[in-house]
Amino acid sequence: MIKTVVIALSIFSSVFTFAQTNEDSKHLTSVGFQVRSISPVGVTGKNTYHISSNGFETRISQQAGFAIGAVIRTNLSEKFAIETSINFTHRRFNMEVSIPDSNVFGSSDMTFIEYDIPINAIMYTQLSDRMFLNSSLGVAIRYQPSDTRVFLYPEDRHYFTLYGLRNNKIGGNFNASLGCEYRTEKAGSFYLGGSARLPFQSLFEYAATYNYDGNVTDISSRIDGSFLSLDVKYLLPIQKK
Numbered sequence: 001m002i003k004t005v006v007i008a009l010s011i012f013s014s015v016f017t018f019a020q021t022n023e024d025s026k027h028l029t030s031v032g033f034q035v036r037s038i039s040p041v042g043v044t045g046k047n048t049y050h051i052s053s054n055g056f057e058t059r060i061s062q063q064a065g066f067a068i069g070a071v072i073r074t075n076l077s078e079k080f081a082i083e084t085s086i087n088f089t090h091r092r093f094n095m096e097v098s099i100p101d102s103n104v105f106g107s108s109d110m111t112f113i114e115y116d117i118p119i120n121a122i123m124y125t126q127l128s129d130r131m132f133l134n135s136s137l138g139v140a141i142r143y144q145p146s147d148t149r150v151f152l153y154p155e156d157r158h159y160f161t162l163y164g165l166r167n168n169k170i171g172g173n174f175n176a177s178l179g180c181e182y183r184t185e186k187a188g189s190f191y192l193g194g195s196a197r198l199p200f201q202s203l204f205e206y207a208a209t210y211n212y213d214g215n216v217t218d219i220s221s222r223i224d225g226s227f228l229s230l231d232v233k234y235l236l237p238i239q240k241k
Contacts (some may be wrong), residue, residue: 028075032235038065039228046224053219055101056210063092081122089114097152097160106154110164116140118175132181140173163207174198191233199225
């Protein structure tokens with residue numbers, strides 16, 4: 001994990017150094033930070049999964065989450081820019097298990113952590129002297145540091161083990177966003193918008209195991225992990241060179 005973070009920071013700082021030392025005065029650079037509120041909306045993919053086998057039923061659904069990160073943007077012209085960042089994303093899922101015939105029920109939450117480095121192309125549409133409409137498309141490299149596991153003991157001799165198993169440590173997303181940006185010369189820029197993340201592969205595999213007196217039932221499903229988000233971003237005043 002430490003090695004991956006060091007590599008990510010190296011890439012991040014390299015982009016920053018290139019932008020700051022570019023001799024072309026059109027290549028203006030700004031830095032800042034962003035906060036993203038992850039919404040459990042199933043528009044971009046399934047939000048809730050129901051799985052059952054041999055009287056064992058389970059449900060997993062995405063809950064609200066958040067992401068925070070640092071941003072670097074280099075303006076290529078008055079209408080186009082390239083933006084990158086490094087983000088920490090906190091994903092949360094709720095899981096319910098049941099054996100209806102035995103009147104056994106249980107629930108728990110699972111936290112899933114990931115880091116990502118997106119590279120997005122931004123197009124500006126000027127609405128007024130200070131207001132701009134920003135639309136962007138891009139991709140992101142996603143890193144998942146670990147699997148997750150939860151134990152449930154709702155009744156004597158009935159217990160459940162629930163897993164969130166990574167498909168790979170490294171993955172990717174397709175990114176799209178749309179929002180408005182208010183710019184000032186001295187105070188910087190303020191952005192409010194929405195975005196969508198579509199993973200190139202499933203986020204993780206959800207596996208649930210039910211054990212009763214040594215009798216085991218296993219069921220699993222791949223979890224898409226797509227989401228919509230509300231994004232708030234602040235950029236410091238633009239600097240030349």
